[in-house]
Amino acid sequence: MSDRSKGLLLAGVGGQGVILASMIVADALVRAGNDVKQSEVHGMAQRGGSVVSHIRWGPRVSSPLAPKGSAEVLAAFEWAEGLRWIDYVRPGGAVVVDVRTIIPPGACVDRRGWATAYPRIDDGPIADRRLQPRLLNAAAIASGLGNVRAANSVILGSVAGFLDIDDQYWEAAISSLVPKGTAEINLAAFRAGKEAGTVVIPAQPAPEATGVAGPHVIEVKHDWCKACDICSRVCPEYCLALTLDGKLAVVDPDACTGCRLCEILCPDFAIRIHPPVVAGVAAGEGAS
Amino acid sequence: MLDVDVYLRQWAMPHVLCPGCAHGIVLRSFFGAVDRLGLDQDKVAMVAGIGCSSRLVGYADFCTLHGTHGRAPAFATGLKLARPDLEVVVITGDGDALAIGGNHLIHAARRNVDMTVLMLNNSIYGMTGGQAAPTTPQGSIASTTPQGSVETPFDACRLLAGAGASFVGRVLAANPGAMTDIIADAMAHRGFAFVEVVSDCPVYYGRYNKIGEGADMLTWMTRLEQGVADPLAEKRFVEFVPGAGAPAGLATGVLQREERPVFTGARKATP
Numbered sequence: 001m002s003d004r005s006k007g008l009l010l011a012g013v014g015g016q017g018v019i020l021a022s023m024i025v026a027d028a029l030v031r032a033g034n035d036v037k038q039s040e041v042h043g044m045a046q047r048g049g050s051v052v053s054h055i056r057w058g059p060r061v062s063s064p065l066a067p068k069g070s071a072e073v074l075a076a077f078e079w080a081e082g083l084r085w086i087d088y089v090r091p092g093g094a095v096v097v098d099v100r101t102i103i104p105p106g107a108c109v110d111r112r113g114w115a116t117a118y119p120r121i122d123d124g125p126i127a128d129r130r131l132q133p134r135l136l137n138a139a140a141i142a143s144g145l146g147n148v149r150a151a152n153s154v155i156l157g158s159v160a161g162f163l164d165i166d167d168q169y170w171e172a173a174i175s176s177l178v179p180k181g182t183a184e185i186n187l188a189a190f191r192a193g194k195e196a197g198t199v200v201i202p203a204q205p206a207p208e209a210t211g212v213a214g215p216h217v218i219e220v221k222h223d224w225c226k227a228c229d230i231c232s233r234v235c236p237e238y239c240l241a242l243t244l245d246g247k248l249a250v251v252d253p254d255a256c257t258g259c260r261l262c263e264i265l266c267p268d269f270a271i272r273i274h275p276p277v278v279a280g281v282a283a284g285e286g287a288s
Numbered sequence: 289m290l291d292v293d294v295y296l297r298q299w300a301m302p303h304v305l306c307p308g309c310a311h312g313i314v315l316r317s318f319f320g321a322v323d324r325l326g327l328d329q330d331k332v333a334m335v336a337g338i339g340c341s342s343r344l345v346g347y348a349d350f351c352t353l354h355g356t357h358g359r360a361p362a363f364a365t366g367l368k369l370a371r372p373d374l375e376v377v378v379i380t381g382d383g384d385a386l387a388i389g390g391n392h393l394i395h396a397a398r399r400n401v402d403m404t405v406l407m408l409n410n411s412i413y414g415m416t417g418g419q420a421a422p423t424t425p426q427g428s429i430a431s432t433t434p435q436g437s438v439e440t441p442f443d444a445c446r447l448l449a450g451a452g453a454s455f456v457g458r459v460l461a462a463n464p465g466a467m468t469d470i471i472a473d474a475m476a477h478r479g480f481a482f483v484e485v486v487s488d489c490p491v492y493y494g495r496y497n498k499i500g501e502g503a504d505m506l507t508w509m510t511r512l513e514q515g516v517a518d519p520l521a522e523k524r525f526v527e528f529v530p531g532a533g534a535p536a537g538l539a540t541g542v543l544q545r546e547e548r549p550v551f552t553g554a555r556k557a558t559p
Contacts, residue, residue, distance in 0.1 A: 224301055228308035228490075233503035264464050267312025267502070268302055269292055 005035075005058030007066025008159070011085045012077030013102045014042065014049050017152035020177065021075070022053035024156060027173035029057045032165045037064035048104060052085060075159045077138070077152065078102050079121050086125055094162040095131045096155055098138040099199065111257045121201055134158050135198045142189050150182070150189035157193020216258035217274040218250045225270035231262035295319040295329070297349050304343060308490040308502020310461035311408055315344050317464045318377075318406065321472035322350075333374040335364040337389060339381035340415045341408035341487070358389020361396035364403050365551075375475060376403040382423040383413050386442050390422075394451035397480045399551040404474045404481045407444055408461075410489035418492030429496040448482040449544045455481035456544040460513055461488065462506035463540075470542065479550045486512070486538065512538040 008025065012018040019040055026038045040053035054065050066088055074089045075096045076082025082097040089095055099121055107116040126133045138154035153174060160170055174190055175183045218239060225248050232240040232248065237255040240262060242248060248270075256273070263271045296319075305311050322332060332350040336342035338357040345352040351374065355363040360378045368376045385393050385407045396403065412430055413419040420430035420437045423444065427436045449456045455477040457470045467485060474481035488494060488505035499508045 226302070226307035228502040230308060230503045230506065264316065265313055265462075265506070266316075267305065267309055269296060269312065269316065270302075 005056050005061045007071040007088075008055045008057075008073045008075070008163075009066060009071050009085050009088050010053045010055070010075045010077070011081040012051050012152075013081060013104075014051055016051070016077040017149065018042075018051040018053055018077060021077075021152040021156055022055055024153075024170075024173045024177050025159070026055055026057075027177060028165050028169045029055070029163075031169035031172055035059060035061045037061045039064035048102070050081060050084065052081075073159055073162045075155050077155060080119055083119055083125055086129065086131075089129065089131055091130050093131055094134060095126055096134045096136065096158045096162070097126075098151065098155060099135050099201065100137070100139050123201060132162075133198060134161070135201065136193070136196055137199055138193065141192050141196060145185060145188050145192060147182070147185050147189075150185050153178075153186040153189035154193035154196065157190040158196060160190070160194055215254045216256045216276060218253055218256055218262075219272040219274060220248055220250060221270045221272070222247065224268050226268055228267065230265050230267065231271060234261045234265055236261070290316075290320050290323050292316060292319055295322065295349055297347050300347050303347050305340060306414075306489075306491045308488070308494075308505070309340070309410075309414075310487045310502065310506065311341055311344060311410075313461050313464055314341075314406070314408055314467065314485050314487060315348065317467040318379075318471055319348075320464075320468035321475055324468065324472050325475060327375055327475075331373065331375055333364075333367055333371070333376050335360045335367060335376060335378045337380055337384040338415075339384040339413075340410070340489075341379055341381040341406075342384060344379055358384050358387070359392055360384065361389065361392040361401075361403075361405065365396055365399070365401050368401055368403055369551075372402075377475065378403060378405040380405060380407050381414075382407060382409040382411065382442075382444065383421045386422045386444060386447070394447070397448050397451040397453040397482065400452060400454055400479045400548050401551045402479055404471070404477075404483070406471065406474075406483050406485060408485050408487040409444060410487045410493060411441075412489050412493040412496075414489040414492055418489075418496060428493070431492070431496070444484045445482070445539075445543050452480070452548075453482045453544065454479035454546050454548045455542070457482070457542045458484040458486065458538070458540045460486045460509050460540060462509050466540070473542065477545070479548055486540075513540050 010018050010022045022038055026036045029036045034057040036057045038055045042051045056064055056066055068087050070090050071088045073094045074085055077098050079099055079101050103116055103118050107118050109115055109117045123133060136158055138151040139148055141154045142148050142151040171187055174186050178186045227242055227246045227248055229242055232242055237257060239250060239252045239256045241251045258273055260273050263273045329350050334345045334348055334350050335353045336345040337355050337360040345354055353363055360380050364376045364378045409423050411423050413421050418431040420433045422442045424430055424437045425441050429436055445456050445458050455474055457474060459467045459470045470483055474483045486509050490502045490505050494500055494505045499505055
């Protein structure tokens with residue numbers, strides 16, 4: 001092992017076990033006789049937010065953070081999170097990616113058609129940076145072993161192929177850190193991950209036709225409406241408003257997404273929301 | 289998707305309730321519960337007494353019975369005994385249920401008559417001009433308490449749980465989804481089910497107490513709420529703290545649920 005310290009990044013979504021996996025890596029590296037520093041960012045992790053953990057090791061490490069373009073390995077537990085941190089890997093470094101996708105609510109770019117802006121799974125970004133790819137279906141491997149939550153150990157198994165650490169240190173680290181009673185399955189997952197080759201990028205199905213194309217039609221029964229103002233106050237898209245003479249007006253019918261808050265909260269049963277006649281828009285439309 | 293026009297008596301609409309009165313939201317949620325349980329409209333009997341909330345039976349296309357003030361649980365008991373095949377629902381207000389008809393209500397609960405009581409609590413007598421009701425929170429202004437009510441109000445859920453109701457729940461009118469859930473749960477429950485719906489009276493209570501109009505009152509009631517995840521938790525009955533900006537303290541959710549022999553032998557519909 002050279003004297004220069006090396007870096008590794010683990011990235012994923014809150015709840016996938018990124019932090020535990022990084023503790024295992026750090027522990028295995030310590031057991032192998034390295035100086036190790038580890039640092040993580042897990043702000044909104046519990047709410048499905050982005051989690052990243054940096055690990056650096058070597059004879060002597062001063063800072064836990066790997067500079068951009070320097071990490072040996074990026075282990076991503078989810079596709080988009082992998083892309084988010086891919087710039088940290090050095091040219092020729094390795095990227096271990098679970099090809100599963102977890103689409104966050106924030107990716108919704110059209111509240112009416114439910115189109116999402118989620119990156120396509122293709123090996124372009126990996127090939128562009130001349131990285132060694134190892135695409136996995138870790139969740140599928142782990143659930144095949146009996147517990148999908150061991151997917152992080154599958155990833156670690158694959159990462160182990162790129163690091164120079166003896167297996168006994170890995171296995172000791174896993175056994176001592178995983179929750180009680182799960183050491184066996186995590187060790188099995190680790191071994192399965194080691195043996196798993198890279199998968200071919202799965203054929204991506206044509207986006208399902210979900211949501212609706214046009215605006216919903218807001219029907220107001222003016223003879224039932226008492227202009228209590230509840231609907232216009234709850235409408236998130238400001239479709240409805242009271243006019244100066246105290247009548248309810250549909251001021252922006254095209255903005256209606258069909259959330260039906262106005263219909264549900266109208267005490268006078270005066271609003272009906274009708275779905276648009278033409279239904280079906282490609283959910284992937286608008287995806288980058 | 290719920291089609292309310294199936295359940296509304298079209299010829300009777302629009303209803304008489306004031307602008308912003310949340311009672312209509314409660315009626316829609318009740319329709320949602322009936323729709324979810326898949327009940328035949330002719331097998332649902334709505335029984336009411338007198339009051340704003342009791343007017344709702346006039347607009348619902350079920351078997352409906354509009355009785356005398358406070359006696360809706362008594363009518364409903366008789367109806368359930370004579371026609372056990374009917375799903376009997378009492379819709380009543382806080383004054384109707386707790387003041388004028390207090391005895392009928394607690395004895396129906398004690399006997400565990402297989403019925404559902406929806407009590408729409410707007411904290412005031414709305415129909416007769418904003419007088420203080422048994423549920424008017426201490427310190428609140430009503431037409432008969434211009435300096436603020438000095439009496440301790442009823443906690444209806446605690447009262448009914450003490451009287452032996454086998455299902456007790458509370459929900460906000462501002463939360464129609466949860467309301468549909470709890471009403472459907474209560475109707476599916478075998479035995480006496482009591483649901484207090486925190487409703488509003490923007491014309492009297494909201495105006496006197498400077499809370500605002502219908503939309504303001506819906507926001508206001510959410511600030512009183514304290515959700516109950518565990519129905520058997522110790523905190524299930526907490527004090528009702530009145531007034532805008534008051535600390536949250538109104539327990540919502542299913543507060544009590546138990547299985548007891550019912551007064552009538554008929555089975556309820558299952559969800």
